[in-house]
Amino acid sequence: MAEHDPIQVRGLNHFFGAGEARKQVVFDINLTIAAGSLTILMGPSGSGKTTLLTLIGALRDVQDGSVGVLANELNGADETALVHLRQRLGFIFQAHNLHESLTATQNVLMGLQVHGKGNAAKQRKAAHHMLGLLGLSDRRDYMPGNLSGGQKQRVAVARALVPNPEIVLADEPTAALDKASGHTVVALLKSLGQSRGTTTVMVTHDPRILEMADRIITLEDGRIVADITPQN
Numbered sequence: 726m727a728e729h730d731p732i733q734v735r736g737l738n739h740f741f742g743a744g745e746a747r748k749q750v751v752f753d754i755n756l757t758i759a760a761g762s763l764t765i766l767m768g769p770s771g772s773g774k775t776t777l778l779t780l781i782g783a784l785r786d787v788q789d790g791s792v793g794v795l796a797n798e799l800n801g802a803d804e805t806a807l808v809h810l811r812q813r814l815g816f817i818f819q820a821h822n823l824h825e826s827l828t829a830t831q832n833v834l835m836g837l838q839v840h841g842k843g844n845a846a847k848q849r850k851a852a853h854h855m856l857g858l859l860g861l862s863d864r865r866d867y868m869p870g871n872l873s874g875g876q877k878q879r880v881a882v883a884r885a886l887v888p889n890p891e892i893v894l895a896d897e898p899t900a901a902l903d904k905a906s907g908h909t910v911v912a913l914l915k916s917l918g919q920s921r922g923t924t925t926v927m928v929t930h931d932p933r934i935l936e937m938a939d940r941i942i943t944l945e946d947g948r949i950v951a952d953i954t955p956q957n
């Protein structure tokens with residue numbers, strides 16, 4: 726598997742349920758995603774976007790086909806390999822799951838402490854820097870209960886990005902954000918793609934950010950029905 730394409734999906738099928746209730750929700754997906762790119766997954770509700778994203782993120786077992794992520798084959802991979810791989814990924818999901826008893830900075834630090842990266846002073850500096858990039862410098866000592874929904878979402882984004890993940894997987898990361906904040910988040914992901922080679926795959930219904938994507942993939946009934954690169 727070539728190291729330079731961080732995500733390589735081949736002949737991927739996925740099913741939910743068992744027996745009579747067994748239902749196929751992903752059909753023969755083939756997809757190669759380039760390093761440093763920002764890809765948007767769109768499509769109607771129930772089209773399989775979240776299922777595909779969680780399969781790529783090693784958050785559910787690959788049943789049939791091949792999912793290659795950062796040169797790891799996920800089909801048949803053991804749990805130790807999956808745990809190790811997940812530490813190289815950043816997840817931004819809608820339910821932001823901030824710790825209510827920790828400040829914004831402490832929540833962001835949780836993203837680093839899992840990885841044990843750097844000493845405490847360096848970690849704090851990195852957390853403050855990332856909160857600053859997301860426009861939250863004046864909120865860094867606030868508890869989540871005193872932040873708006875959009876501010877909480879940006880803290881969750883900071884927590885996902887601060888350990889410098891190689892791939893960011895995001896499920897509707899701008900849904901709770903106003904236009905300016907949504908733009909800030911996506912512009913940051915795009916600039917990390919350019920400066921660090923971070924690869925982002927994002928599920929979104931948000932038409933405001935489509936123009937910022939390198940690639941837009943549309944799913945319908947578990948199949949890719951369109952795959953475009955807007956600049957061309």
Ligand SMILES: Nc1ncnc2c1ncn2[C@@H]1O[C@H](COP(=O)(O)OP(=O)(O)OP(=O)(O)O)[C@@H](O)[C@H]1O
Binds near residue numbers: 741742750772774
């Ligand atoms: N845990 C599950 N058990 C059974 N069926 C599921 C499960 N998760 C998802 N599905 C079904 O799989 C299909 C794809 O769901 P998925 O969540 O991937 O779609 P989606 O495109 O992300 O939708 P949305 O935009 O509403 O989030 C849907 O028909 C859904 O009902």
